[in-house]
Amino acid sequence: MEPTLQESTKLAEQASINERMQRNLLAIASDRDETAFADFYAYFAGRVKSFLMGKGMNEDTSEELVQEIMITVWRKAQSYDPGKAAASTWLFTIARNRRIDYLRGNSRIEVELDDYMLEEDDTVVSQEASLNLIQQSSILEKTLTKLPQDQQQVMHLSYYRGLSHGDIAQWLSIPIGTVKSRIRLAMQTMRSEFSEQESE
């Protein structure tokens, strides 16, 4: 299905914002660029706050956490790898981890990259073959808006309300298996859009 002209314009706009945010992070990392930080902050701070409040956090706590998350952005911009993640992805993981930290009092458990047990990825993806991450985000965004309503609903409840699949099942009065299969179908669609673009 071809996007309408209006949709195409919106997607192109978003792609240029994504690119600008990526440049901002790189400028913060290399030059401690305060203007770049202000631009990044202007675009994302309100989104992160909204993201936290949507999951039931009160306004004051959300504001405080946004500050801490943005301090991390300012300090850790060097650890941002533009070849691995879009700026929004990187920020999403920081915000998610800070929220878990706050709620639980201990960090999210993750792979430790210096673990001697770490099995390295031996499938080397060439620069040309790997899709531009800015493009990737645009494709994801486009695909997301085209998902069937019931799949969009569970994605919404999961990402924006922070509900577990079990909670979503209760909330919608549907079996948990149905929640999981909607999530699976949504992710399958997005994966296949990806590989389609990659093989083009």
Next chain:
Amino acid sequence: MLTHHLTEATLQEYSVGALSKAMETLIACHLTVCPHCRHRAQLHDAVGGVMLDRIEPATVQTLPQNIIERASQQAELTKTKPLEDDLSSRNTNGIPRPLARLLPAPIDQLKWRTIAPGLKQFNLTNQPRKDGAFKLISAAPGLSMSEHTHKHRELTYIVCGSYSDKFGQFNAGDISDLDDDDLHEPVVDSEIPCISLIATDAPVKFSGMMGKVIQPFIGI
């Protein structure tokens, strides 16, 4: 060669941060040894990023300059990994660090508790059973577990040895990611005991006779 992986739904819940610390630990163990699932997990985080892009922003009170000021006032926090030295001197052979960090002793020197003939467990949590289990299970070669289903979800990470059920053979590094209605009857088919890490959301309902007897004691 790993053959049993995390489901799309589990990777998604891990990405949004809706799982318990126990489930996270187990998932991080598999991700350590499975580049395939690590790669799959990236897409979920990317979706999270796009969802963040699409949200209606709230009003923030703080100015960006204040953030920079605050950052310069605070001392740089260095993330410490206190167990590091300990870990390298210990026999953590074959155990990914997210699990190794939780063990008070090498795996063969843990204070295992025998719960049935050929079956030992080591609890990794003090939380009440109704909130879900988090434990290591060591099952002797040839042992057959009673057929059981799961009320919510059970994640199993194989530390060593192997077992088989109707879903196939599970070896070190593999993960068994069972949904609520899956009925299974695992049999240990390695020559060494099969040690697995188990996390559940809620207690398991046994359907077999043996299960009914041992369920109150082991709760897996």
